[in-house]
Each structure stands twice: as C-alpha cells, then as structure tokens.
Amino acid sequence: MDQADLYDALLASRGVSEFPILAHDYGDTVAQELIARDIERCDRPELRSVCLLNGGLFPETHRRVRLQSLLLSPIGPLASLLTNKKKLSQNMIAVFGKEHPPDTETLDSMWDMIRFQHGERIMHKLIRYIPERVEHRERWVGALQTTKVPLKLIVGSVDPISGSHMASRYRELVPRYDVSELAGVGHYPQVQSPRAVTDSYLAFRDRLVNLGA
Incomplete structure (x- = not known):
C-alpha cells in the first residue's frame, strides 16, 4: 500500500x-x-x-525459496544479518534456470544494490509483501x-x-x-x-x- x-x-x-x-x-x-x-x-x-x-x-x-521462508520466520532478522553474496548468488542461480544463468557481473550488481544503505539488514522487513498477498x-x-x-x-x-x-x-x-x-x-x-x-x-x-x- x-x-x-x-x-x-x-x-x-x-x-x-x-x-x-x-x-x-x-x-x-x-x-x-x-x-x-x-x-x-x-x-x-x-x-x-x-x-x-x-x-x-x-x-x-x-513457491518460496528457502531464504524467503527463513526471512519470514521468527529468525528473520538473524537471516538478514547472515545473508551474504554467496547465499544470494546460489538463490539467483536457482531461479534463473539452467539455460540462461546469471553472469558474474549480474550477480555483483544485484548484491551491490541489496547492500546499498545496508539494505541487506532489513530484508526480513521487505519480505512482508508475501503475507500481504495472502x-x-x-x-x-x-x-x-x-x-x-x-x-x-x-x-x-x-x-x-x-x-x-x-x-x-x-x-x-x-x-x-x-x-x-x-x-x-x-x-x-x-x-x-x-x-x-x-x-x-x-x-x-x-x-x-x-x-x-
């Protein structure tokens, strides 16, 4: 809203x-x-x-990925703090599919955007749009x-x-x-x-x- x-x-x-x-x-x-x-x-x-x-x-x-479920759980704030580039990259590779995988530049850019002004620290708050859809x-x-x-x-x-x-x-x-x-x-x-x-x-x-x- x-x-x-x-x-x-x-x-x-x-x-x-x-x-x-x-x-x-x-x-x-x-x-x-x-x-x-x-x-x-x-x-x-x-x-x-x-x-x-x-x-x-x-x-x-x-169909949520595992990271989204963790962010929505009671340990969501901790999951945000523990999110790193490697974990993000693993999730992105999975959702891109095998035929058009993300290259290193794309993964670097995504991580940089998430980290802008420490956005990775509030991922558990941003993910609230999922229960709002329900x-x-x-x-x-x-x-x-x-x-x-x-x-x-x-x-x-x-x-x-x-x-x-x-x-x-x-x-x-x-x-x-x-x-x-x-x-x-x-x-x-x-x-x-x-x-x-x-x-x-x-x-x-x-x-x-x-x-x-």
Missing part, C-alpha cells in the same frame, strides 16, 4: 494524466493495488495498460479479474517461484488473458532475455494503438 501511495504521489507531482505499467515481481503486487485503485476512483490519472512479468500474482501458486488476495486478484484495462503477462517458464504454473493459474482466473511464455527463461526475463521481453511488450502496446485503446 505504501509503495502504491508513493507512485500516486509521483504521478500527482508530475501532473501525469495517463500512464502504462510495466512491472516485475514485488512490483506486480504494487501494480495490482494500483489497478484496484483505478477501479475504485475516477479522480485519478488514467491507467492505460498493464504488463506483468514473473511475480506472485496468486498466493496459492507462489491478506489482500481477494482485492488484488479481483482487480485483475474485473479491470477493463488491457493486461499482458510475459513470463519466464522455468522460474521455480512463479513460472509456467503461475501462468496456468492466470489463464484460469483472468478473463481476456494475453500470455507470452518464454521457454528456458527463469524469474528475471527482462535480464535473461531482454530482446524477447521488449519485442513482446512493444507488440502488445502496438496492438493497443491499432485498436485505439
């Missing part, structure tokens, strides 16, 4: 009248809240389209089901957290679904297969233009 508030404040400060969303993972949840707000209120900038990448859209299909499931899944805004899902199929199994659930629950599955790609399609993601997203946007959306 706080992240959605920040985006609302940013849009207002910039005088934005309409906008699209392209989101991934944690950002998918923020996007779902913004969709819900778009449905509820008319005095908002117009949400024109939403494209979602791999993320826990449905609590029942989200708490607000009706609101956030309902937003995907009832919105009239065009939706697109681009998903790395071999992601063990939210891959093909999540895409299958999406097709079950979301009307007018538009799904592109990227074979051999894991949890970070925008990093692992940026050309495929870009092509798929731009094709989605071009179709909307052609339809006058």
Whole structure:
C-alpha cells in the first residue's frame, strides 16, 4: 500500500494524466493495488495498460525459496544479518534456470544494490509483501479479474517461484488473458532475455494503438 501511495504521489507531482505499467515481481503486487485503485476512483490519472512479468500474482501458486521462508520466520532478522553474496548468488542461480544463468557481473550488481544503505539488514522487513498477498488476495486478484484495462503477462517458464504454473493459474482466473511464455527463461526475463521481453511488450502496446485503446 505504501509503495502504491508513493507512485500516486509521483504521478500527482508530475501532473501525469495517463500512464502504462510495466512491472516485475514485488512490483506486480504494487501494480495490482494500483489497478484496484483505478477501479475504485475516477479522480485519478488514467491507467492505460498493464504488463506483468514473473511475480506472485496468486498466493496459492507462489513457491518460496528457502531464504524467503527463513526471512519470514521468527529468525528473520538473524537471516538478514547472515545473508551474504554467496547465499544470494546460489538463490539467483536457482531461479534463473539452467539455460540462461546469471553472469558474474549480474550477480555483483544485484548484491551491490541489496547492500546499498545496508539494505541487506532489513530484508526480513521487505519480505512482508508475501503475507500481504495472502491478506489482500481477494482485492488484488479481483482487480485483475474485473479491470477493463488491457493486461499482458510475459513470463519466464522455468522460474521455480512463479513460472509456467503461475501462468496456468492466470489463464484460469483472468478473463481476456494475453500470455507470452518464454521457454528456458527463469524469474528475471527482462535480464535473461531482454530482446524477447521488449519485442513482446512493444507488440502488445502496438496492438493497443491499432485498436485505439
């Protein structure tokens, strides 16, 4: 909710009248809240389209990695303090999949971003979005089901957290679904297969233009 508030404040400060969303993972949840707000209120900038990448859209299909479970447990603060580059790299290699593994530069960059202003010390606080997905499931899944805004899902199929199994659930629950599955790609399609993601997203946007959306 706080992240959605920040985006609302940013849009207002910039005088934005309409906008699209392209989101991934944690950002998918923020996007779902913004969709819900778009449905509820008319005095908002117009949400024109939403494209979602791999993320826990449905609590029942989200498969946590071991580190996430530790961070959510009573020893979460200790797990944060004990997290290091080696453990992070092991998790990233697992969720990337075998066909498009992360290179050293990518792993170094991820670790540097997590450590910025000692972010690794509060990972157990940031992970609270997982139980929030359960708490607000009706609101956030309902937003995907009832919105009239065009939706697109681009998903790395071999992601063990939210891959093909999540895409299958999406097709079950979301009307007018538009799904592109990227074979051999894991949890970070925008990093692992940026050309495929870009092509798929731009094709989605071009179709909307052609339809006058």
